[in-house]
Amino acid sequence: MADREVGIRAGCDTVYDVMSMTKQFTATAILKLEMMGRLRVSDPISAHIGAVPRDKRDITIHHLLTHTSGLTAALGDDYDPTSRAGMLDGALASRLRSAPGAEHHYSNLGYSVLAAIVEEASGLGYEEFLAEHLFEPAGMTQTGYVLPEWDPEQVAVEYDSLGSPKGKPFDHPWADDGPYWNLRGNGGLLSTARDMFRWHVALEGDRVLDGAAKRALFKPHVPEQEGGDSYYGYGWTVASLPEEGKVATHNGGNGWSFGRYARLLDEGVMVFWVTNAASKGEAWSLERWDGKLTLGLAELA
DSSP states (O other): OOBTTTTBOOOTTOBEEOGGGGHHHHHHHHHHHHHTTSOOTTSBTHHHHOOOOGGGTTOBHHHHHTTOSOOOSOSSOTTSOOOHHHHHHHHHHSOOSSOTTTOOOOOHHHHHHHHHHHHHHHSSOHHHHHIIIIIHHHTOOSOBSSSSOOOGGGBOOEEOTTSOEEEOGGGSSOBTTBSOTTTTTTSOOEEOHHHHHHHHHHHHTTSSOOHHHHHHHTSOOEESSTTOSOEEOSSSEEEEETTTEEEEEEEEEOSSOEEEEEEETTTTEEEEEEESOOEETTTEEHHHHHHHHHHTHHHHO
8 A cells, every 4th residue: 555544555656765776876877977078987076076184085986886985874864954065064074984995885975975976067956967867868757856746646655663654755854855965865766666667678778878887887896795795886786696697786775665676687677666664563574574585586587
């Protein structure tokens, strides 16, 4: 049910928060800007956001994309009223967890910095750039923060583990143009199953990215953990399945909703699932099951 109280069933055009799956769009925006000659992933971040402290001078856009910048995971709650300037000031003042390029540490903050770089390099707002250069070419009309004109009944209500409604994503504290900057760029985009399929089709072709950019997007740049068999690309986790070959995937969760998006790159197959009720008390949790479901991608395909 998209809305249990009203009795609205979910369907392919139900709008969900896709949470950290947002990162693939931010990474794609960066590569699109590289195609346009506005930046290079090898650029130090200072080339786009101005002077930075000595310990962060070696951080590049590539480091942000691969979670190897050393930046902390986050500055606070997703819904804290943090401005872009406040987010950048906090990022530059934060203590690094490791030297730039040395270790993989997942960082939502790093992807918010990338969203700021998208704005600086393009001269457009983050969502505006995505809408014009990613979503429109892909035929995606139901994806964004505030720009799509959704029917209010389309948007799923989120539920906690006790079944209590927590409202729709934009019912939480947001700025007029979308979420505040602890969430912007790293999460919080809203989309539908139909639009996520359109995104898959667009990535199969060259309507958004050319071949070189797609190879960079899905390249296994850095191991996610020492001795592991999964790698982080640009906004995607990349691994190999014994029979299906290379898979690119990313999940997302916010405590109420949870989901996963995967592309079997050698098969041309997309898997997308999302729920607005991720758990039920101590009985079950889709987030806990997610690892097992991921291992079962072969059966799903």
